[in-house]
Amino acid sequence: MRPARIxxxxxxxxxxxxxxxxxxxxxxxxxxxxxxxxxxxxxxVCGFMxxxxxxxxxWALWRARSRLGSLAVGEGQVEADDxxxxxxxxxxxxxxxLGLLVLITGSFLVDRSLAKAGxxxxxxxxxxxxxxxxxxxxxxxxxxRVTTANELHLPVNxxxxxxxxxxxxxxxxWVPNLHGKEDLIPGRTNTIQITPRxxxxxxxxxxxxxxxxxxxxxxxxxxxxPVGFDAWKVRQRAEAPAPMTAEQQRGQQIVVSGxxxxxxxxxxxxAGGRSGPDLTHIASRKSIAAGALPYSKAALAAWIxxxxxxxxxxxMPITGLKPADLQAVVAYLDTLK
Ligand code: CUA
Numbered sequence: 060m061r062p063a064r065i066x067x068x069x070x071x072x073x074x075x076x077x078x079x080x081x082x083x084x085x086x087x088x089x090x091x092x093x094x095x096x097x098x099x100x101x102x103x104v105c106g107f108m109x110x111x112x113x114x115x116x117x118w119a120l121w122r123a124r125s126r127l128g129s130l131a132v133g134e135g136q137v138e139a140d141d142x143x144x145x146x147x148x149x150x151x152x153x154x155x156x157l158g159l160l161v162l163i164t165g166s167f168l169v170d171r172s173l174a175k176a177g178x179x180x181x182x183x184x185x186x187x188x189x190x191x192x193x194x195x196x197x198x199x200x201x202x203x204r205v206t207t208a209n210e211l212h213l214p215v216n217x218x219x220x221x222x223x224x225x226x227x228x229x230x231x232x233w234v235p236n237l238h239g240k241e242d243l244i245p246g247r248t249n250t251i252q253i254t255p256r257x258x259x260x261x262x263x264x265x266x267x268x269x270x271x272x273x274x275x276x277x278x279x280x281x282x283x284x285p286v287g288f289d290a291w292k293v294r295q296r297a298e299a300p301a302p303m304t305a306e307q308q309r310g311q312q313i314v315v316s317g318x319x320x321x322x323x324x325x326x327x328x329x330a331g332g333r334s335g336p337d338l339t340h341i342a343s344r345k346s347i348a349a350g351a352l353p354y355s356k357a358a359l360a361a362w363i364x365x366x367x368x369x370x371x372x373x374x375m376p377i378t379g380l381k382p383a384d385l386q387a388v389v390a391y392l393d394t395l396k
Contacts, residue, residue, distance in 0.1 A: 277350025310391025
């Protein structure tokens, strides 16, 4: 097979859900399992009906052909045929009604189970913006709150209540391994519950066209053990570490006193901008620019030097930093683990 064909086939397989980090066919949470269940039920019921339709069609064709030979069909035969068709139609209608009843009952039960909101020990507020996700872990105790971006962490086997909001246009939060799609709508909040059942890394995607960079609005999700999750939260609560080398110190100076701080916050410094992602622990994340690039110093440099080259239309401005300053900024940001 030619390489182009192989990659096209691989693409199809990914679309078909063989890619386990972003697949509705590989549920890793109670809610995704319920949705997968109704999908399988619909597939069986509709597949069975479809096969029946094809079987009857084949039978009708075969019967018409076999009648062609005998031109004269008696009066009695026609009446018998009519009675047969009436009976078959009655049976067919009953079957369709039964199939629909099964589907309605299934959808109703899944809907009820998705709407069921028990007490959730984890409460997260996700606010969508063009084109990234602001993530806040809520807590009655302000010292326990955590703000991060584009990477959601959840502990396995603990229900999480996720409140979804938007600051600009309608987005849609969709992590297929964990739950179905839910819109984030300006001026209102939607709430879903996710109870992850398997430790692992998953990928979500904005599922509502929201402008130029809609396709580059991804979210990384890490389902961790409760111990691992608590440790992550402790690390995220910590303020940014102080820069060690002269270059890192210069980088911090540029970030804190320059244009960066107008949009980005670094806890523990005076940078307190809110319109871009919180950078306090950016170097601990898997990717930057909402999943556009895997995290690395080179990716950071490329993104800061030319945001429009990575995400055309993105709201991150060109800072015009000199190469040495850019290097210092990247050296500083890389300490923000
Ligand atoms: Cu946000 Cu599409």
